[in-house]
Amino acid sequence: MELVIAEKLSVAQSIAKVLGATSREGGCLVGNGYIVSWCFGHLVELASADAYDPRYAKWVLNDLPIIPKNWQYVVSANKGKQLKILSGLMSDKRVDGLVCATDAGREGELIFRLVVQHCGCRKPVERLWISSMEDSAIKAEFQQLKDDAEYARLYDAALCRARADWIVGINATRLFSVLYHTTLNVGRVQSPTFAMLVQREAEIAAFRKMPFYTVELDCGNFTASGERIADKKNSEENRMACDGTTVTVKSVIRQEKSAQPPKLYDLTTLQRDANRILGYTAQQTLDYTQSLYEKKLVTYPRTDSKYLTDDMRDAVPELVKTVCIAFPFKENLPVHAERIIDSGKVSDHHAIILTRTLAGAGLSGLPIGETSILNLIAARLLCAVSDPCVTAETTVTLDCNGHAFTAKGKTVTALGWRETERLFLAALKRKPEDKPETTLPELSEGQTFENVGAAVKEGFTSPPKHFTEDICYKGRFKKLPKYNNAAAHLWWMKAGSRRKEMFRP
Template sequence: MSYRLVVTEKPSVAQSIAKVLKVRNRKEGYLVGNGYFITWCVGHLVGLADAKEYDEKYEKWDLKDLPILPDPWKQAVNSGKLKQFHTVKALMSRLDVDVIICATDAGREGELIFRNVYHYSGCRIPFVRLWISSMEDSAISEGFRNLQPSQNYDALYQSALARSHADWLVGINATRLYTCRYHTLLRIGRVQTPVLAMLTERAEQIEHFQKTPYWNVHLTAEGLTVHREKIQSENEAEELSAKCRNQDLKIVSVEKKQKSTVQPRLYDLTSLQRDANRYFGYTAQQTLDAVQSLYEKKLCTYPRTDSQYLTEDMRDTVQNLIRICAQLGLFPSSTDFVPDIDRCINSKKVSDHHALLPTREIYTTDLSTLPEPETNILLQIAMRLLCSTAPVHMYEETVITAKCAEETFSCKGKTVLSSGWKMIEADFRKKAGKSMKMEEEAEPFSSLPKVSENQVLHNVSPEISRHFTSPPKPYTEDTLLSAMENAGKEDFDKDTEKKGLGTPATRAGIIESLVSSGYVKRKGKSLIPTTEGKNLISIVPVPFKSPSMTADWENALLQIEKRTLSADTFIAGITQMVRDLVTSTPSPTAEQLQLFSSSVKTKDSVGVCPWCGSDVYDGKSSYYCSSRECSFCLWKKNKFLECLKQPMTKKLAQELLKKGRIHSKKLYSQRTGKMFEADLVLTRTVDKEGNPTSSIQLDFGRSVRK
């Protein structure tokens, strides 16, 4: 009997596919039945090897060894995932498997996850691609009926591979270069550092902003108030006020115009994250985690999309979805209009995945069983579908121009004619209730009393108000995501597809990395660069902190994906930049070294570094190795442990450093909502930029107990 092997990215996806394919027998690390093996990768099983795998001398960070330019590139199994890798490799080596189905996430990173394992295993079995935008049973069935040739995604893989190589080259070489030059760990990233530069530039604009006063003069007569704004001199404002006091106000013109506020587009991931930050105060990562969970629960479509449109063949599906969302009873205003689906349809603007949508499962799901963030995000997606197809918001704008003592004043008013899509957003705000962190936006101007042209109003009463120019606002995750998305776009033609800094799938991780590394801190909704972050940007050369340059790189990756640029050409450019960086970076001045000088006070050791044997100290945000040539650290804010409701305490850090693992009986499962026990194992892995990093893995087998 021959089998088909399905390789997914996560166990939960494997379970969903197994249900559709009627594969019921669970084994260690895979499922089998009905002519299928189904296994999973649990993220990146295989990644780029650490520098020391090319030469043992690279284990010690030394300037004379730079640049490190692998040729050929090596890969390695990520520590802590060996067992699952061997399971996948064994299945790929079976003689009774005649075809493999790549069912990892349908995107650049998902393609890389599968192909790294496929190639590292030495597999030669032909494979095809499952490419779907929803985990609904019907979508999975349709996807298996329309499996795609693997060759269709070769360019996507080349783009992903080029991205990983570029991140490794910049991350390894720049981080080692600056760490050795400045004798303290300084992390440089291909995308992370330009984002930090944007935050630093904004902070400097705020810091150096000098506010200047200005004055407004307001005249009130018979219930109407008109204004003269932005007067630069207080004396001028007082003279104008005195000139108009008790005079007549003549209406020169009353202009009325009907205007509209068009419906918002459907959500892509970035716009969803931006609005969730405004509505609920969620970080980009919190929103990504919530929407990814909703996707795996079959409640929304593929989340990491960069499109805000739908394809022509989705018209009937969307019509049905709108009806389902309206029937939920959560958006009563949605029943008052006939949806306009045409404005959401544009097949030319859909590449890999269409815009984010709820699925039909929303109708049969008890939303009260979902965690609050998931409920809020799901309703937000449903609300946007209804808003996007609702009528425009119509209003009448009135502009009154008047004269007093030969001086001109004016005012604006607004009357809503038809609320349109804004009524549905109001329903959403009401439903979200206490979760809503954003106050309802006040109208910029309200209705005015009725007056007519040439009408004269008597006995003017003037008033002066003093104001100051405002500095730029600190970036929030909302505004930073927008800035990342639009970085460098002014350098491209209007019709050119542009990618900005990072991708929808990576931007949340970039922000979290800056925070966890101590270069950025959160203050309310604001993202503020720390002193360490500002100091780092002050010494990094322009090409490695330029948002527009990095946006150029991201667009080059898009060209590789579209087969208009070779990956070799792109990597050659990155390699030359790295060479230039190493040869042209001068030795730091005494003043620059002082920026990164460490405190000389004696510190208590938490334990011994498992990488180099030096002391590990208790820092502000991490437990870090005291050796300036070693990058080992344990972050106190560990997302993986937070999900398990296990804080990274000093005692836990000490035990991990001493034994390498610790048994815990009080770990929380987000899937079941129950506590479980397992070993927490300290492992060494490599991040996306090629830097060695420590991580915590679960082991349900052998454990070391007290």
């Protein structure tokens, strides 16, 4: 028999159903040559500092740095019972080998291997690697299990990260807490992000708004603007030089521009949009998407790819058709599957998309949060395979007594993917996020406008924006060493209450 170990009970139940392991026994499901059991996340974790030496129970400066030579592990709190069950199953004589069915990523690999090592099991291990919880996907992958040794580097990466977190957290927290006589939690990722946050808030606090002035010309059926001027007196002189005089068109540049459809979602871009459009935190978005994954409605969420693999090309039109029926944003949608297909840009998992299970699923019973995320993923898929949005843009340069002015116009000639986006946002009662159209009359080089009106418009410089999840996912985290989604999670999940306290008046 094969012992299949999943990361959590719900996933184990889905796998067991596909394998025909329907008989419930203590802590596992048995049948058809399989025993399916589960972890509850991490069952084994790194030991605390005092496990290496009792004196480390006290925080003493002279004991630092604490760097274990031989790492020790302990059973996670309240999880000993399940670990004992797994240990018993691994030593069961009926079990010939193991199948690692924890989440397909480095953390899942770490969870599984630490349990196997703790239990002292040396039976052969195969790896189940799935991006979808659909029955068909599970069946297909069980026909092509791989040697788990192929995933050793994933385990090594997770192990290095866990140990690095331990070393930095234990030593730096004790160091600064002892020096400043109060508990100061320091982390490998958390502290640099807090430094970014403090710096931004300091910039906002130190900001002093400065006025600027812009001369605007009223040319009848359009307006032209000059450059920003810091000095009010100079701007008034420019206004007087132009008011009531003649302005001449020096150049007219017309361009047709195409805004390409957005790429499919990886976890980070999904979290950004869910925060910006729906107001969800990163953790809420991950939780909702993980739940949808376990309900077989979307593919694996923890991915850094925005593309699908080449072998999925033929399935895209049918999936788009299914999505159009379930989410009537738009009918008769063009499908440019080639835009979202690129195996070379897929590492462990492809982009987050809906699954074919959607066709027969009852979506009305889903919680509101999951429904919103499902709609977001659906809209992104339909946008990604659609036509570009085409605009006609005109830039006009004018001269008035030696002063340069500019007028810009933009009209949409083909909505393309933005039509789907607008329909989606309209369903949420939100306005389109693209800038409104500005039309210009037909203008030509050398054309003049007499007796134009000139006015000075005052404006003020803006302070830096407070950090939000969307802003930070958009780029700020990339300034940190070893940037990844986990960095963003650490900041916003662990720092949540503390960042509010730090800047409370």
